[in-house]
Amino acid sequence: MKQGFIGFGNLANAVYRGLKEDRSFDFAYFARSKKDVDLHFFEHLDSLVSYADVIWLAVKPQDLGGILEQLKNCDLSDKTIVSPVAGKSIAYIERYLGKDITIVRIMPNLAMAYKASVTAFHTNHPENDKADRIFNLLGKLGKAVKLEEGGFDLFTSVFGSGPAFILAFIKTFKDKIQEFDLPGSVLDELLLELTRGTTLYFMQNQKDYSIEELIKNITSKGGTTQAGLEYFQSHKISKHFEGVLDAARNRSEELSKNGDCNKAT
Ligand SMILES: NC(=O)c1ccc[n+]([C@@H]2O[C@H](COP(=O)([O-])OP(=O)(O)OC[C@H]3O[C@@H](n4cnc5c(N)ncnc54)[C@H](OP(=O)(O)O)[C@@H]3O)[C@@H](O)[C@H]2O)c1
Incomplete structure (x- = not known):
């Protein structure tokens, strides 16, 4: 071809x-x-x-x-x-x-x-x-x-802009570990390994376990992960994050309508 x-x-x-x-x-x-x-x-x-x-x-x-x-x-x-x-x-x-x-x-x-x-x-x-x-x-x-074509705006926000949002999350981790006093490139390597390991964990298990179950496997009762996740829930972080995706989708819809779509991603 x-x-x-x-x-x-x-x-x-x-x-x-x-x-x-x-x-x-x-x-x-x-x-x-x-x-x-x-x-x-x-x-x-x-x-x-x-x-x-x-x-x-x-x-x-x-x-x-x-x-x-x-x-x-x-x-x-x-x-x-x-x-x-x-x-x-x-x-x-x-x-x-x-x-x-x-x-x-x-x-x-x-x-x-x-x-x-x-x-x-x-x-x-x-x-x-x-x-x-x-x-x-x-x-x-x-x-x-x-x-369906009607889904392209949401798809663009999740899979087009998505990598930037995931990186923005990783950046929060990076900002937090600045206090280790290690060079930025080493911090990047550590975070790369963290995301690679997480992706592998997801990849190896996604057929048999839901995302909720995979999170549960990392969470010991009364432990550190549970403390963090409780904050996540009580502060409605997921809801806020949904707002990020909605903002991107709305922008994609606007750009498609007004022809200013050269900036779509
Ligand atoms: N980049 C992404 O991540 C991405 C993701 C999804 C979808 N897209 C879509 O893919 C499309 C291309 O994006 P891109 O990032 O590849 O853009 P780009 O890097 O700016 O490339 C655009 C190309 O178009 C050529 N061109 C412009 N006007 C032309 C004309 N009149 N005749 C012949 N060639 C012409 C340019 O040629 P010269 O270099 O010779 O000027 C250049 O090679 C966009 O519509 C974008 O929405 C991009």
Whole structure:
């Protein structure tokens, strides 16, 4: 399957890095300028379109309209369009390209480069094999999940912005352990091991135990964890944290409506 990227910035790079060892794919791109990368560069959009089976719209939201204006004059029969563009619906793309063409809207994150993205998927032609092939491709880049388009704003807040929120939590831990008087890089290493260990603990046990049970296993009656968790509950920390996710989702909804969606994550 020939993958053609329109735009070759952070997102296209991450897809390319995640898939380049896979011999079933070939890659090329078109952008405003040639990049220092080892895949073919087309100077004209229509040449990339002729080459590619799958066309990735890897441009910022504010540049999408201009690209679609050009694309609508190209022969797109048998092509699949993949859009990771935040806040731009399938209906928006159909307005330029029509409803017959297979369009896949995704919301990934840059961990695609390490095959560890969590990616939402929606298509206007679920009956079509071409859409299934993209779903399988996304599965090679981490976990892919089929989602109604209405869920994309919440998904963006949890899985797009989520890494920043988890890091903000870890930062609180880091601020707290400053008093150990160790270099910042050592503190980072310790916290990295803490999160790695926690993730492994979750990973090894998630089939057999709920998150509540996993927390319970760490909590001795009358011990330190219990004291901390009681504070967590009595101060409604979970409720406050939900507020963080709601704020991000609301912002995503606003940005989709007012077209200022280049800042969506
Ligand atoms: N970055 C993320 O974490 C992330 C996550 C999920 C979704 N997304 C979505 O992915 C899309 C791309 O994001 P990004 O972070 O990869 O952006 P980026 O790094 O700014 O890359 C954008 C690319 O678009 C190219 N471009 C812009 N206008 C063009 C035009 N008229 N013709 C040809 N190429 C054009 C640029 O080319 P030049 O470099 O030559 O100017 C650049 O290579 C966005 O819509 C974003 O919402 C991104």
